[in-house]
Amino acid sequence: MINTVEKIYNEYGTSSGTFKVTKQDGTILWVPNDEANTDYQAIQEWIAAGNTVIDNGGGE
C-alpha cells in the first residue's frame, strides 16, 4: 500500500521522470514514468483514488 509519492528532479532541476514511493511498511521505491511498470500503474490508481503527488519543484 502506497503512503506517499514524490516527484523527483534531476541535478539540472528538471523532472527526472521518476517518482519516489514510500509504502506503508516503510519500503522505498524509485519508480519510472512507464505505463508498463506495475508500480507506476499502482501510482496512477493511487492518484485516481484522490491522492496527491508531492511536487517540490526543480532547481537547487
Added chain:
Amino acid sequence: MAISKVTTASITDADITTAKLAYDAAPFRNIFINGDMSIAQRGTSQASITSTNYYTIDRFRFVDSSLGTFTMSQDTDVPTGQGFAKSLKVDCTTANASPSGSNVLQIQQRFEGQMLQYLKKGTANAQSLTASFWIKSNKTGTYICELRDIDNSRSISKSYTINASNTWEKKTITFAGDTTGTLDNDNKVSFDIQFWLGSGTNYTSGTLQTSWDSTVNANRAVGQVNLADSTANDFWITGVQLEAGTTASDFEFLPYDVNLRRCMRYFERTTAVGASDNYVNFASGLAQYSSGCVYCFLWKVTKRANPSMSATAASTFLNENGGSFPAGTSISFSQINKTSAQCDVFSSSGITQGNGAILKSNGTFDAYIDASSEL
C-alpha cells in the same frame, strides 16, 4: 535395401517422434520461466508472509489476501530421480480455517502477451495447452489450476487431486485452446496461471468453469481445499511446465545461466551476498557534487519495462573516492530505463568533487540494489 531406395514416402510422419530425434524439437517450449525453481535472487526463505508479492524464487508470485501467514522458501525436497535440485515450499505458520469470502491463496506466474502470440489465441487455430508439474503436500484433496486471459477477462479452471499425504506426485492437465480473445502483442501482462491453495466462497460458490469463458469469480476455484487451515500444512511444487499441445513432454531443463538471464528480464539484484569480501564493488562513477557521487548502473539483461529501483539503507554503501571511504547517508535513483539507471549516493563528508568514485558495500554482505520490472 539400398539407401537410394529410401524415399520420403518410405517413412510416415507418424513414425518420426521426438524421442527418435537427436535434438530437442521444441526448445524453449516451456512457457514458465524458472520452472525448476533453481533461481532465487531475492533469497532462499521469506517468513511471515501475509500479502501478495514476489518472494524468494524468481518469477513465482505468491498471492495471499489475508488467508493465513506463510513462510515461502527454496527447498531441496524434490522428487527422486527426476533431475530436479530445488522446489518451492510454502509452510503455513498462522492458520485461518474460516476464510472470508474474498480471501485468496495462490502461487502464480504472469506472462507478457508478446511472448505468447504463437499460441494463436482468439483464432480458429488456437493451441491447446498442457501443464505438468510435481507436487507434494500433507493436505490431500482437490486443488485448482487456472489459466486466465487478462486482456479479455476470460479463464478456464481444472481440478486435480493430491492423493497421498507427503508424497511427490506428477500431475498433467490439458486445457483446450481458446478461439475467442486475442492476446495483446506487447510487454504488459496478458496471461497468467494460478495454482490455487485456498479461497473464500467468492471463488467457490458456483460451478467450476472447465471451458474457456468470461471470468466469473464464483466459478474459478470450486472444490479447492484450504492449505491455510492448519499450521501443520506444507506444500511443495517443482518441475512446472506449460506448453502448447495436448501432451506433456519431458521437463525442459535449461542451463543455470540461461535460466538466470531469463529471470533477469523481470528482476535483477546487484548484491554483496555470496561475495568473498564484504567491500564489494557495485558501480563506478564520479564525485559530481561536494557531498555526493553519481553512478551508472548497466543492467546485465535488458528489462521488460523501465524497472522500479530499491536498495538497502544508504549506510550499507560507501563512496570510495581519492583514497577516502565515507559511508552513504542517502541514496536515490533517476533516469531509469530498460538498460540503465543513475544512482546518487551522498555522504556527510570525505568527498572531493571531481574525483573518480567507486560505490562499494560498506563492510557488509547484506547490501543490495534491485531493479524490478515484474509483471
